Amino acid sequence: MTDSKKALLYGLATVSIWSTVASAFKIALRDLAPLQLLLCACFFSILALAAILLAQGKLNEITRMGRRETVRCALLGALNPFIYYTILFKAYDLLPAQEAQPINYTWAVTLSLLSVPLLGQKLAPKDLGAILLSYLGVVVISTHGDLLAMRFSSLPGVGLALGSTVIWALYWIFNTRSKANPMAGLLLSFLTGFPLILAATLLFSELPPLTAGPLLASAYVGLFEMGITFALWLTAMKYAARPDGGGTARVANLIFLSPFLSLVFIHFLVGETIHPATVAGLAFIIAGNALMQYKPRKRA
Template sequence: MNNRKKALIFGLVTVGIWSTVASAFKIALTRLDPLQLLLMACATSIVALTGIMVFQGKLHELTRMPRREMIRSALLGVLNPFLYYVILFKAYDLLPAQEAQPINYTWAITLSLLSIPLLGQKMSGKDMAAIFLSYFGVVVISTHGNPFSLEFSNLTGVGLALASTVIWALYWIFNTRSKADPIAGLLLGFLCGFPLIIIATLVFSELPTLDMTSALSAAYVGFFEMGITFALWLTAMKYAATPDGEGTARIANLIFLSPFLSLIFIHFLVGEEILPATIAGLGFIVAGNILMQYKKNTQNENA
């Protein structure tokens, strides 16, 4: 099997798993509150990431990491998993999955917005069009197809879903400066963020009482959403890498399948009736992401 086929397989498997996590969030949140879910999922992800490091023979990377990178990874652990997932899970707790998932998908647009003040990037006409399309899609979804009424289904939930995109975008902006092994950096961040999650759970909630459904759903979130998919996606990108960058771009475009597949799982696993407004709004969001991606590819070709 050549590298192109390996990249496609790893990419499709990753996208397939990502498409199920919104449903897993909602199922888990029927038995657990957001902090309890995060506590259990983070514990599972630490086990999963440690297992990956052992399998790859890279566990020593944690102790050999330069002190500056260790401090960076530890601080990033405040953003992810702590703040990001606390906010995201609360958004899912307040909103139907078919609303929270597409809104969270606007993180790439948020990343472009934050890159202007933080990375000194300039905004073009295509950027503005992409931003308008994506956030108009958010309004369409959160008003159930009545965007000009501005009557949101749950304004707090929508605000939290959008806030989660800010945290996620900040995490990736600050993470781009890291020279540490990606999985080692992620594991160290989770190890440093875990005590904060324990404290927050004890102060604002309580330790969860486990049953089979809550344990399995939380473990699924931790193992797949917060753990193994990161390694799978990195592997897909490694196999896809070509000198001209076209292979990586091709695999990266698979991510546009995820939100639409996610709606199918939400319908059949969670039981939500998918509204036409959700599909329409998601179309605007994806169009904005594609336009932003096209703009980046054009810049790379001209560089």
Template sequence: MTNSKKAIFFGLVTVGIWSTVASAFKIALTELDPFQLLLIACTTSIVALAGIMAFQGTLHQLFAMPRREMLRSALLGILNPFLYYIILFKAYDLLPAQEAQPINYTWAITLSLLSIPLLGQKMSSKDLGAICLSYFGIVVISTHGNPFSLEFSNLTGVGLALASTVIWAVYWIFNTRSTAEPLAGLLLGFLCAFPLILVTTLCVSELPTVSTKAALAALYVGIFEMGITFALWLTAMKYAATPDGGGTARIANLIFLSPFLSLIFIHFLVGEEILPATVAGLGFIVAGNCLMQYKKSATK
């Protein structure tokens, strides 16, 4: 198998897994609150990430990091997984999965907006058009196809879903300055966030006791959403970056398949009837993301 085919294979596997996690969130949240879900998922992801690094023979990187990078990774752990997933899970708790998932998908647009004050980047008219297009899609989805009524299905849930995109974008902006190995930095962040997650859960909730179905969904979130997919995506990008890999842009574009595939899983696994407004709104969001991506490619 050529590096190009390997890159596509690992990219498609990652996108396929990402497409299922919104359904796993909703299944787990039928019995768990956001804090309990995060506690189980974070514990599982720590084991998964440590296992991957042990298998790769790179676990020593965790202890070889400069102190400055250790501190950076620890502080980033407050953003992800602690704040990001508590807010995201609460948004999924309040909203149907078909609403929360597309709104969360606008994190790339939020990243572009925050890059202006944080990274000194400039906004073009095409950027503004892409942003307006994506956020109009959010309004279409959140108002169930009546965007000019401004009657949102759950304004708090929509606000939390949008807030999660801000935290995720800030996390990645500051993460780009890290020189640590990606998996090692991620694992250290999760390890440092775990005590905070545990104490918060004990203070505002309680240790979870759930059915097998909800427990498996929470474990799935930890293994795949917060663990294995990160390593798979890095592998896809590594193969794509080789001379015969076809380029990382081609693999990055596979992510546009994820939100539409996710709606199929949400329908069959969660049982939600997918509204036409959801598909239409998601179309606006993806169009905005594509426009932003095209602009960056043209600039390069």
């Protein structure tokens, strides 16, 4: 199998799994509070990341990090998984999955906005148009297409979903200068984030029930949202970057399939009737993301 086909295969596998996690969130939240879900999912993700690094013979990468990288990864654990998933799961608890998932997808636009003050980047006119297009999609989804009435199914839920994009964007901006092994750095962040999650659960919730249903649902979230898919995506990008891999852009564009596939799973697994405004708003968000990434070719 060529590197190009391997990159495509790993990329499609990642996108397919990512497309199921919004449904998994809602199913798990039927039996678990957001903090309970996060506690269990983080535990399973730590097991998955450690197992992957052990299989790769790179588990010792954690102890080989320099002091600066160790501190950076440890501090990032407060953002991801603790703050980010606490906010995201609460948003999913308040909103239908078909609303929370597309709104969370605007994190790429948020990243561009935050890159201006934090990284000194500049926004071109097309970037401003892309931002307006994406947030128009958010309003369409949140109001079910009734833009004049501006009636939201849950305004706090929309605010939390948008807030999660800020935390996720900050995580990646602060992570840009890290020289640590990506998998090892993520594992260290989860190891340091786990005690914070446990403390918050004990203070504001209670320990999750150790029954089969909640444990299986949270295990799925931990293994596939926070663990295995990260390794699959890195592998896809590694093969794509090789001379005959076809380029990383081709694989990266597969991510645009995920939110639409996610709506299919939400309909059949969660039982939500997909509102036409959700599809229309998601189209605006995807168009905004695509416009943000578009770079016209320079003439010779």
